[in-house]
Amino acid sequence: MILEDAKWIWSEEEIERAISLFSLGLSPSRVAEVMEEKYIDIGMLYLHLLETGKIKME
Numbered sequence: 510m511i512l513e514d515a516k517w518i519w520s521e522e523e524i525e526r527a528i529s530l531f532s533l534g535l536s537p538s539r540v541a542e543v544m545e546e547k548y549i550d551i552g553m554l555y556l557h558l559l560e561t562g563k564i565k566m567e
Contacts, residue, residue, distance in 0.1 A: 516550040524563075527554055531564045 519527075523544070530540045541551035558564040 512549070512553075515553060516546065519554060524554070524558075527551065528558060528563055531555070531558070 526544065527540055530543060531537075535543065537551050537555045538548055540546075540555070541548045544551065555564075559566055
């Protein structure tokens with residue numbers, strides 16, 4: 510099994526904060542540092558937000 514310890518549930522506040530940080534141009538690794546989350550968890554959130562159109566890749 511992979512990503513056994515991944516964070517799969519995010520609060521609305523966490524999601525909005527991540528969207529805000531990404532919109533400032535921060536990289537996923539920098540967002541992870543600012544939010545004090547694992548890189549892999551922010552990476553998965555980033556992919557989800559791209560897929561759902563909540564953020565755009567620039």
